[in-house]
Amino acid sequence: MLDRDTHIEAFSTMSSPQAVTPVQSCADLPDKDCVVLRAEAPENREPKIVAFLCNWCSYAGADLAGTGRIQYPANVRVIRVPCSGRVDPLMILRCLQRGADGVLVSGCHPGDCHYIAGNYLARRKFVLLDELLDFFGIEKGRVHFSWVSAAEGEKFADVVKQVTETVKALGKPTKLVR
Amino acid sequence: MDKMTGSAMGEDTIGAIQEGIRNIAAEMLEAGEVHVFIGYEEGTLPLRTTPAFLTRPEDAVRLVWGPSCENNLAVYLPKFKGTVGVIVKGCDVRTLVNLILENQISRDKVKIVGVPCRGIIDRDRVGKALGIDRIIKKAKATEHNLMLEGDGFDVKLEFQDVLAPSCEVCRYPVPVLCDVLIGDESMARDRKDPEAGYLEVEQFAKLRPDERFSYFAQQIEGCIQCYACRQACPLCYCPECFVDRQSPKWISRWRGLSDKILFHLGRVLHVAGRCVDCGACRRACPAGVDLRLLTKNMEKVVKESFQYESGLDIGGLPLLATYEREDPDDFIL
Numbered sequence: 001m002l003d004r005d006t007h008i009e010a011f012s013t014m015s016s017p018q019a020v021t022p023v024q025s026c027a028d029l030p031d032k033d034c035v036v037l038r039a040e041a042p043e044n045r046e047p048k049i050v051a052f053l054c055n056w057c058s059y060a061g062a063d064l065a066g067t068g069r070i071q072y073p074a075n076v077r078v079i080r081v082p083c084s085g086r087v088d089p090l091m092i093l094r095c096l097q098r099g100a101d102g103v104l105v106s107g108c109h110p111g112d113c114h115y116i117a118g119n120y121l122a123r124r125k126f127v128l129l130d131e132l133l134d135f136f137g138i139e140k141g142r143v144h145f146s147w148v149s150a151a152e153g154e155k156f157a158d159v160v161k162q163v164t165e166t167v168k169a170l171g172k173p174t175k176l177v178r
Numbered sequence: 179m180d181k182m183t184g185s186a187m188g189e190d191t192i193g194a195i196q197e198g199i200r201n202i203a204a205e206m207l208e209a210g211e212v213h214v215f216i217g218y219e220e221g222t223l224p225l226r227t228t229p230a231f232l233t234r235p236e237d238a239v240r241l242v243w244g245p246s247c248e249n250n251l252a253v254y255l256p257k258f259k260g261t262v263g264v265i266v267k268g269c270d271v272r273t274l275v276n277l278i279l280e281n282q283i284s285r286d287k288v289k290i291v292g293v294p295c296r297g298i299i300d301r302d303r304v305g306k307a308l309g310i311d312r313i314i315k316k317a318k319a320t321e322h323n324l325m326l327e328g329d330g331f332d333v334k335l336e337f338q339d340v341l342a343p344s345c346e347v348c349r350y351p352v353p354v355l356c357d358v359l360i361g362d363e364s365m366a367r368d369r370k371d372p373e374a375g376y377l378e379v380e381q382f383a384k385l386r387p388d389e390r391f392s393y394f395a396q397q398i399e400g401c402i403q404c405y406a407c408r409q410a411c412p413l414c415y416c417p418e419c420f421v422d423r424q425s426p427k428w429i430s431r432w433r434g435l436s437d438k439i440l441f442h443l444g445r446v447l448h449v450a451g452r453c454v455d456c457g458a459c460r461r462a463c464p465a466g467v468d469l470r471l472l473t474k475n476m477e478k479v480v481k482e483s484f485q486y487e488s489g490l491d492i493g494g495l496p497l498l499a500t501y502e503r504e505d506p507d508d509f510i511l
Contacts, residue, residue: 089447090420090428090440097436110503120501123510124484128450130509131479132443135383135472137391146511159511175391178436 047101047167051076051160052091054084056114057149058106064153072157073164076104083107085118089129092143096176102142102167106159109147119147138175141166191321191365195293196243198360199265202291204238206263212289213260218247224317224326225301229254241265245319245337248298250458253412256282264288267295268366269344269456271353272489273412276452279496282415292356294366297337297345299324302466304340308333343470344457347375354490372481375455379475394439394472400465401438403429408445410462413452420444442469450476451497454489 053059059080065072081087084107092103105126107119126145134140144166146159203215219230219240227247230240231254243265251264252274266274271292277283299319308314308326316327324335351366353359382390405421408414421429421441428444429437446469453473460468480486483506486497494500 090444093440093443094428097440110507117501120503120505121498123505123507124498124501125447127483127506127509128447128476128479131483132446132450132472132476134387135390135475136394136443137387137389139387144511145509162511175395176436176439178432178434 045168045172047075047164048099049076049102049104049160049163049167050095050100051078051104051106052081052084052087053078053148054107054114054119055080055082057108057112058084058146058156060150061106061148061152061156064150065156066153068153070153070157072160075101075164075167076160083113083115083118084122085113085115087122087125089125092129093176096138096142096173097178099173099177101170101173102144102163104144104146104159104163106146106148106156109149112149139170139173141170142173191296191361192244192319195360195365196241199243199291199293200238200241202358202360203232203241203263204235206289207232207235207238211261212263214258215263216251216254217241217265218243218249218251221246224314225299225304243293245297245299245324246317248342248457248461250410250412250456252277253410253458255288255412256415258287261287261289263291265291265293266353266356267293267298268348268350268353269295269454270412271355272350272454273456275355275489275492276413276454276496277415278492279494285492290353290356290358292353292359294353294359294361294363295345295348295351296321296365296367297341297348297351299337299340300342303342304335307335307340342457342461344455346370349375350490355492375474376478379471379478382471383475394469395435397467397469398438398442399435401442401463401467402465403433403438403441404464406462406464407459407467410458411449412456412458413449414445420448442467442472446472446476449473451480451484451486452488453477 053062059078062078084105087105092105095103107122108114110119113119130143133143144163148156148159199217203217206212207215213233215232217230217232218227220242221228225246227242227244227249229249229251232238232240250270250273252266252270255262255264255274255277271290274288274290278285304324312328312331314326314328318325319337322337324337324340326333326335345367347370348367349370349372351369352363408419429441453476455470455474455477457470460470480488480497484497488497
């Protein structure tokens with residue numbers, strides 16, 4: 001009935017203050033389903049966002065946001081990649097397939113790539129992926145791309161805030177999820 | 179071109195091309211210019227042709243030409259080591275150009291015999307025009323018509339009505355690159371505007387995202403993951419396709435919609451900027467999955483975003499192996 005993720009989500013919501021007001025009547029449901037209902041309620045649901053960050057820029061930018069104590073939503077799960085050019089569009093699709101609410105790919109600004117042109121090549125792939133997903137009927141706003149340098153802790157926090165808001169507004173993903 | 183349109187003349191055009199193909203094949207094999215000549219021969223059923231691999235000049239008489247010569251023969255080229263002669267239509271040669279561009283075959287190892295193409299027939303459309311349960315026993319094609327005979331029927335169909343959808347909007351009916359062109363350019367179809375091909379895509383894009391998704395989901399639902407589309411595609415030459423990989427295992431043994439979608443989106447992305455809309459994948463599909471809209475849309479995106487059209491030039495670099503500083507980046511935060 002309950003898979004592992006829902007369990008974890010259910011338990012984490014139990015201890016959070018948001019879970020106090022149930023959004024749906026669950027009087028005739030067993031306790032554990034009731035918790036899940038609350039966790040799954042649109043306003044309580046915290047999206048999970050997978051962020052592929054380039055080792056040389058965005059990862060350091062995220063680190064700077066951390067050391068600078070800049071607050072940003074804790075919804076991102078960071079995966080460090082050597083370059084935004086390393087990110088295969090299939091990886092992004094796979095994230096969406098395995099239940100991520102959104103994906104963020106962030107690399108160096110044009111011209112700043114550690115490998116000279118990795119981000120330029122990535123950009124072409126992202127244009128194609130972006131247009132393909134849109135045409136296929138996947139909501140715009142599930143997949144985001146950004147350029148964040150190692151010095152832009154503030155920008156990283158802003159990007160994460162913006163992405164989290166957009167993804168949250170879209171609600172639970174259904175189309176690609178296994 | 180108008181001079182050629184009489185039906186008797188039309189028949190002759192097809193016959194003349196066939197004769198030309200036979201002659202050139204025999205000539206090339208005789209002279210030892212090619213080790214193998216790939217063309218079409220009569221299939222086991224009417225309206226069917228099958229690829230023929232000839233090594234002896236006397237076999238050239240087996241070769242045929244007509245609107246049922248649908249296979250894209252470029253798919254076989256990377257498999258041969260020696261010099262190969264091959265018959266190509268306008269779309270086939272563009273995949274061949276891509277193979278040369280991507281270093282899968284070398285230009286001097288292939289003798290390209292181009293045919294000015296009048297379009298090929300779509301057997302699904304023939305089936306629809308005929309109605310179900312009609313077994314075709316004999317078929318004959320002329321310039322404008324398709325004559326079908328069977329038990330209790332003798333039908334004459336308009337060639338225009340049974341033309342394959344890709345051919346309807348074909349922009350390059352005359353091969354863009356060839357060593358020998360059979361006949362002349364006036365024998366080919368008229369070139370269509372690029373915009374004509376995108377009308378369908380633009381119409382579809384006006385639907386709501388949910389409607390678009392449900393259309394594609396419906397198509398993909400029928401996929402039985404036999405990967406015939408991949409096998410038929412000349413541009414799917416990877417020794418190990420991502421769907422066959424064990425680590426990472428992109429596609430599981432579980433046959434659900436989500437995994438099928440991943441396969442098809444992955445395939446569309448892998449042929450993005452390379453696909454020339456030859457229609458081989460669609461024809462190969464035993465389940466009738468039609469994702470032409472997806473690939474056609476990709477073609478449109480590539481053209482609009484990067485001013486790139488696939489398979490026209492053997493110089494330069496493939497789309498995704500290069501970049502411009504001015505590439506679109508308004509979608510990047």
